[in-house]
Amino acid sequence: MPFENDHILIRRFKEGDRSSFEELVHKYHGRIYNLCRYMLNNSKDAEDATQDSFLKSFRNFEKFDPAFPFSTWLYRIAVNTCIDYRRKPFFLSFLKRSKEGEDSEYDHPSALPSPEESYESKELGLQIDAGLRSLSPKLRAAIVLKEVEGLSYEEIAGVLDVSIGTVKSRISRAREELKKNLAGFREQK
Amino acid sequence: MRCTESTKLLSEYLDGELSPGDRESLESHLNECARCSGEYQAFLKIHESFKTRGFDAPPGLAARIIESLPERKAQTEEKADFWSAHTVFTRFAGAFTLMILIAAGTISGSFLAKSFITQSNTNSLENGFATASLSLDVFEPAPQDSAIGADLLMEGSNEK
Numbered sequence: 522m523p524f525e526n527d528h529i530l531i532r533r534f535k536e537g538d539r540s541s542f543e544e545l546v547h548k549y550h551g552r553i554y555n556l557c558r559y560m561l562n563n564s565k566d567a568e569d570a571t572q573d574s575f576l577k578s579f580r581n582f583e584k585f586d587p588a589f590p591f592s593t594w595l596y597r598i599a600v601n602t603c604i605d606y607r608r609k610p611f612f613l614s615f616l617k618r619s620k621e622g623e624d625s626e627y628d629h630p631s632a633l634p635s636p637e638e639s640y641e642s643k644e645l646g647l648q649i650d651a652g653l654r655s656l657s658p659k660l661r662a663a664i665v666l667k668e669v670e671g672l673s674y675e676e677i678a679g680v681l682d683v684s685i686g687t688v689k690s691r692i693s694r695a696r697e698e699l700k701k702n703l704a705g706f707r708e709q710k
Numbered sequence: 711m712r713c714t715e716s717t718k719l720l721s722e723y724l725d726g727e728l729s730p731g732d733r734e735s736l737e738s739h740l741n742e743c744a745r746c747s748g749e750y751q752a753f754l755k756i757h758e759s760f761k762t763r764g765f766d767a768p769p770g771l772a773a774r775i776i777e778s779l780p781e782r783k784a785q786t787e788e789k790a791d792f793w794s795a796h797t798v799f800t801r802f803a804g805a806f807t808l809m810i811l812i813a814a815g816t817i818s819g820s821f822l823a824k825s826f827i828t829q830s831n832t833n834s835l836e837n838g839f840a841t842a843s844l845s846l847d848v849f850e851p852a853p854q855d856s857a858i859g860a861d862l863l864m865e866g867s868n869e870k
Contacts, residue, residue: 554767645759668760693721
């Protein structure tokens with residue numbers, strides 16, 4: 522029961538047990554990194570955004586409503602952090618961030634394809650990456666929360682603070698855009 | 711089911727969020743329509759490609775995050791927060807008081823000005839000067855039967 526465990530950790534943290542928050546970091550940092558990596562399409566920014574998201578949640582912990590899952594709140598912070606990263610002025614991005622799709626040496630895909638599948642999977646992966654880059658942050662967040670994090674429409678609505686109808690529409694539009702992008706990529710080849 | 715309806719439902723169908731009735735109608739349409747079936751296969755391919763692509767967090771990221779967390783708020787910081795909130799309140803109170811003083815000054819100033827004019831008018835009357843003496847009425851011709859009028863008439867006849 523991860524939901525209950527989170528609430529126990531949260532209660533302990535509120536009572537002054539710092540190690541409980543550290544447990545939450547260990548538990549969620551992988552998922553938050555994965556989300557940020559897909560949102561920002563760049564490992565260095567994803568790492569910074571993951572760190573910022575946990576820092577924000579730590580500093581604003583009194584604003585967390587225990588009636589909702591901690592993960593939903595954390596995802597919301599991470600999505601907003603990633604959107605803010607994309608909004609940063611050009612000169613800041615020039616100084617600090619690397620470009621989208623520019624990966625560092627420690628970016629490890631967690632599910633490696635078999636050798637015979639590798640070429641096709643890699644091609645498809647590149648097409649998906651290119652397609653994601655072309656999506657608006659709102660569409661990107663919706664499709665990533667669905668496809669990567671496997672959240673339900675209701676959970677995504679909670680994270681993005683929109684109605685379930687809006688979530689359905691955004692996911693459908695994102696898939697349509699990705700499909701068009703894939704078709705365009707194949708036509709070019 | 712028509713193709714336009716089917717296209718709208720494909721995404722929800724893929725996510726398993728369709729009602730049993732809609733799911734059944736869509737499935738029977740997909741079995742008959744090659745175009746819609748192709749659309750669904752394209753969505754499915756995208757869905758599968760996400761499954762095979764996940765990114766592991768870099769080693770040591772959790773440790774770096776934990777290291778970057780600040781110490782929990784000490785008593786003094788809480789006090790500082792209270793005082794900073796207090797300062798904001800004081801600033802608002804100060805601005806409000808200043809506005810009240812300005813408003814009171816304007817109102818009392820207008821009252822004082824009015825009372826000054828009234829008082830000066832009363833003094834003028836007491837000194838035998840008509841209020842109208844301050845106005846252009848003084849240039850109106852003096853009545854002929856008044857003392858000044860008689861003088862003016864005499865001067866006029868002397869000139870002739």
